[in-house]
Amino acid sequence: MFEAVLLTVITAATPLLIAAIGELVVERSGVLNLGVEGMMIMGAVVGFAVANQTGSGALGVVAAIAAGMAMSALFGFLVLALVTNQVATGLALTILGIGFSGLIGEAFIGVPGLKLPELYIPGLSEIPFFGPVLFQQDAIVYLGFALVALVAYGLFRTRLGLVLRAVGDNHGSAHALGYSVIRIRFAAILFGGACAGLAGAYLSLAYTPQWVENMSAGRGWIALALVVFASWLPLRVVIGAYLFGAVTVLNLHAQAFEFDLSSPFLSGLPGFVTGAIEIATTSQFLSSLPYLATILVLVLISANRRLTLVNTPACLGKPFVPDR
Amino acid sequence: MRIELVKRKEHSQAMLLLSPLIAVALTALAAGIIFLISGHNPLIALYKFFIEPLTQQWSLEATIDKATPLILIGCGLAVCYLSNNWNIGAEGQFIFGALFGSALPILYPDFENVATLPLMLVFGALGGALWALIPAVLKTRFNTNEILTSLMLVYVASLLLDYLVRGPWRDPGGYNFPESRIFSDAATLPDVFGGLMSLSTPITIIIAIVLALVLAKTLKGFEIRVMGESPRAGSFAGFSAKRLTLFSFALAGALAGLAGTMEVSGGLNQLLPTISPGYGFTAIIVAFLGRLNPFGIIVAGFVLALSYIGGEAVQSAMGVSNKIASVIQGLLLFFVLACDTFILYRIRMVSRRVTAGETSHV
Numbered sequence: 001m002f003e004a005v006l007l008t009v010i011t012a013a014t015p016l017l018i019a020a021i022g023e024l025v026v027e028r029s030g031v032l033n034l035g036v037e038g039m040m041i042m043g044a045v046v047g048f049a050v051a052n053q054t055g056s057g058a059l060g061v062v063a064a065i066a067a068g069m070a071m072s073a074l075f076g077f078l079v080l081a082l083v084t085n086q087v088a089t090g091l092a093l094t095i096l097g098i099g100f101s102g103l104i105g106e107a108f109i110g111v112p113g114l115k116l117p118e119l120y121i122p123g124l125s126e127i128p129f130f131g132p133v134l135f136q137q138d139a140i141v142y143l144g145f146a147l148v149a150l151v152a153y154g155l156f157r158t159r160l161g162l163v164l165r166a167v168g169d170n171h172g173s174a175h176a177l178g179y180s181v182i183r184i185r186f187a188a189i190l191f192g193g194a195c196a197g198l199a200g201a202y203l204s205l206a207y208t209p210q211w212v213e214n215m216s217a218g219r220g221w222i223a224l225a226l227v228v229f230a231s232w233l234p235l236r237v238v239i240g241a242y243l244f245g246a247v248t249v250l251n252l253h254a255q256a257f258e259f260d261l262s263s264p265f266l267s268g269l270p271g272f273v274t275g276a277i278e279i280a281t282t283s284q285f286l287s288s289l290p291y292l293a294t295i296l297v298l299v300l301i302s303a304n305r306r307l308t309l310v311n312t313p314a315c316l317g318k319p320f321v322p323d324r
Numbered sequence: 325m326r327i328e329l330v331k332r333k334e335h336s337q338a339m340l341l342l343s344p345l346i347a348v349a350l351t352a353l354a355a356g357i358i359f360l361i362s363g364h365n366p367l368i369a370l371y372k373f374f375i376e377p378l379t380q381q382w383s384l385e386a387t388i389d390k391a392t393p394l395i396l397i398g399c400g401l402a403v404c405y406l407s408n409n410w411n412i413g414a415e416g417q418f419i420f421g422a423l424f425g426s427a428l429p430i431l432y433p434d435f436e437n438v439a440t441l442p443l444m445l446v447f448g449a450l451g452g453a454l455w456a457l458i459p460a461v462l463k464t465r466f467n468t469n470e471i472l473t474s475l476m477l478v479y480v481a482s483l484l485l486d487y488l489v490r491g492p493w494r495d496p497g498g499y500n501f502p503e504s505r506i507f508s509d510a511a512t513l514p515d516v517f518g519g520l521m522s523l524s525t526p527i528t529i530i531i532a533i534v535l536a537l538v539l540a541k542t543l544k545g546f547e548i549r550v551m552g553e554s555p556r557a558g559s560f561a562g563f564s565a566k567r568l569t570l571f572s573f574a575l576a577g578a579l580a581g582l583a584g585t586m587e588v589s590g591g592l593n594q595l596l597p598t599i600s601p602g603y604g605f606t607a608i609i610v611a612f613l614g615r616l617n618p619f620g621i622i623v624a625g626f627v628l629a630l631s632y633i634g635g636e637a638v639q640s641a642m643g644v645s646n647k648i649a650s651v652i653q654g655l656l657l658f659f660v661l662a663c664d665t666f667i668l669y670r671i672r673m674v675s676r677r678v679t680a681g682e683t684s685h686v
Contacts, residue, residue: 034471078658082665083329087410087471089661091608096654102647218479225472284487291476295462298473303466321329321669 022195038097043200068197421581424451452581
């Protein structure tokens with residue numbers, strides 16, 4: 001039972017983890033891309049469509065990454081070359097992505113999908129309990145962990161990471177030192193797009209191997225909140241993603257605990273308590289938990305000024321026009 | 325050779341007017357290409373999408389119907405965006421307002437008199453304002469990002485609506501369908517001008533005009549614009565950013581909630597699990613296309629309303645998916661934002677790398 005719950009938590013957390021780690025890099029470079037949801041849903045539909053047409057899950061994943069990158073390139077062109085408002089442009093990307101995915105996906109509604117195979121890591125997968133949970137997953141789950149390690153190392157232990165953070169903290173100085181702010185930011189945006197596309201592919205090729213319109217259901221937005229939750233630190237993204245993964249699957253598992261309100265245990269309780277239990281166990285309330293949890297977490301984190309101010313990229317969301 | 329942006333000394337007046345028009349033209353061009361790729365005659369499709377709905381009485385009525393909530397929500401959002409408050413949860417405020425406004429006819433169906441409708445509208449605006457004040461209060465008290473919280477509340481509001489129409493508010497005589505009871509005549513917004521439009525349209529236009537006057541002629545309007553363009557200058561003038569955040573969110577929420585109530589009372593006449601085809605999100609595009617100016621928003625509301633009707637039209641006439649409508653809406657916002665760049669900047673071609681000293685004082 002516990003093992004099964006843990007498995008669903010991992011699958012629910014993986015798309016959040018991957019999308020959030022990509023957005024973290026984008027924000028560290030000083031750009032706020034609110035289009036994660038749009039890039040993710042495009043990744044989901046393109047990944048599904050290509051896998052369905054070619055019969056190859058791997059090709060689907062590659063196509064999803066490419067779709068996410070293409071969307072992010074559009075965003076990058078607007079905010080970097082045309083210096084448009086980042087918030088509005090990100091919103092536009094989400095609206096466009098949801099629209100386009102609906103159009104592309106219309107032909108694939110109800111079409112049986114292709115599920116990525118689980119890769120059993122030899123030896124490790126036979127460890128009792130930990131084996132099945134950690135080492136019998138599909139490639140994207142492993143890739144997600146690799147990405148976190150890569151980003152954590154890259155951002156804080158390499159020269160490129162230092163430059164990227166410098167661009168995000170003070171684009172004027174970075175430019176004066178001779179670094180191309182625009183080029184570095186564009187690369188970061190593309191990385192974010194690739195991650196969001198991959199997260200989308202996970203949704204339509206592993207999490208629920210089918211295409212459902214709007215299947216990302218706000219996960220892109222939750223990923224954005226996770227970056228704030230993690231106060232822009234890669235390892236904290238993992239904690240956040242798993243926390244939210246757990247909240248997301250509550251709905252799934254709570255149905256196993258049908259509360260019988262007429263049972264002798266509960267019949268003695270006052271009316272408002274049974275009423276509250278009744279509402280708290282409705283599927284709608286359980287479905288709203290991830291969104292409510294996001295709000296709660298954002299409040300707790302942002303109320304702590306010290307925690308947020310230290311790591312927030314100082315130039316986040318600010319436009320940059322090179323002064324030649 | 326390179327292309328670079330050079331900041332203009334003043335806003336380009338020509339681009340200020342032209343930019344939305346160019347954006348619409350570019351969107352039509354892009355839509356034509358999409359029609360062509362999907363194997364349809366682009367000219368016929370564009371005609372059916374953008375022009376034909378305006379030539380027939382019923383589709384004109386439908387366009388007015390759709391434009392009304394978009395304009396009302398867009399006006400409120402404009403106040404938010406002008407003052408640098410990123411409320412993107414108007415869809416949730418629309419839904420919650422509709423719930424608040426519908427409580428009266430659903431819970432007290434026997435309360436039928438002249439006060440019913442005005443009370444519903446007031447409740448609707450109140451409900452929308454309360455829902456919008458949640459992210460505003462969280463922003464002012466805890467410094468929480470209002471973009472994310474306002475959006476999260478959209479999901480919560482639509483789940484709440486879903487719960488109510490399937491649970492406590494379901495029509496007792498409705499054979500278990502997920503819908504509320506039908507509103508009585510006293511709770512129904514009447515049609516005006518010989519049935520051409522619901523009363524909600526003139527109400528909306530009047531609100532838009534009043535808002536335009538407030539923004540252009542009053543101290544409050546000045547405060548909104550100053551705080552958006554230069555919060556520091558505004559704070560020296562004694563304006564409070566926090567109070568303005570609360571004000572702009574409450575106003576946007578109230579207008580969205582009013583729109584929601586009028587939609588339910590005038591159009592649907594009952595609550596259903598879904599009461600909006602994404603008006604709250606489309607209104608964001610309306611606000612930007614309308615240059616955050618209520619008069620512009622009235623025009624923009626009709627343009628975006630046309631995209632809904634046009635989407636249905638090309639689907640029934642040519643078999644193109646009506647999903648094309650939301651693609652066109654997204655493209656439109658992209659083009660508007662891109663074109664707006666040229667209000668502040670002009671493009672210059674540079675043949676060789678110019679040294680730093682030469683241009684830095686332009």
